[in-house]
Amino acid sequence: MTLLDEPEIDAALAGHPGWKRRGEEIVREFEFDDFVGSVAFVDAVVEPAERMGHHPDISISWNRVEVSISTHSEGGLTEADFRLAAEIDRLRPNRP
Numbered sequence: 001m002t003l004l005d006e007p008e009i010d011a012a013l014a015g016h017p018g019w020k021r022r023g024e025e026i027v028r029e030f031e032f033d034d035f036v037g038s039v040a041f042v043d044a045v046v047e048p049a050e051r052m053g054h055h056p057d058i059s060i061s062w063n064r065v066e067v068s069i070s071t072h073s074e075g076g077l078t079e080a081d082f083r084l085a086a087e088i089d090r091l092r093p094n095r096p
Contacts, residue, residue: 001071001073001074001078001079001080002074002078002079003071003074003075003076003077003078004076004077004078004079009021009077012077012079012082013026015082016082016085016086016089018089019085021077022068024070024075024076024077025057025068025069025070025077025081026068026069026070026077026081026082026085027066027067027068027069028066028067028085028088029064029065029066029067030064030065030066030067030092031063031064032063032064032065033063034062034063035060035062035063037063038060038061038062038063038064038065039060041065041091041092042058042060042065044091045058045067045088045091048084048087048088048091049084052080052083052084052087054069054071054080054081054083054084056068056069056084056088057069057070067088069081069084069085
């Protein structure tokens with residue numbers, strides 16, 4: 001995998017509303033009605049992450065889930081990170 005340069009990262013972020021850059025990763029917070037909804041969402045993330053062989057860092061706090069994605073092996077952001085973000089977004093269409 002090839003690291004993306006700054007213009008490529010900016011362009012990719014423009015196509016992924018809700019995702020923000022934090023250093024060498026992209027992050028997004030998802031909100032749910034309760035803890036059960038948060039855990040169900042995390043469980044749903046397992047399938048695309050495993051299929052893609054690309055695993056996000058996930059933090060759960062009652063009704064919120066923060067997902068952060070980076071290609072650790074490359075030391076930054078690659079196309080794989082934005083492909084996984086798109087897969088995760090499909091799990092929560094039109095929701096925060």
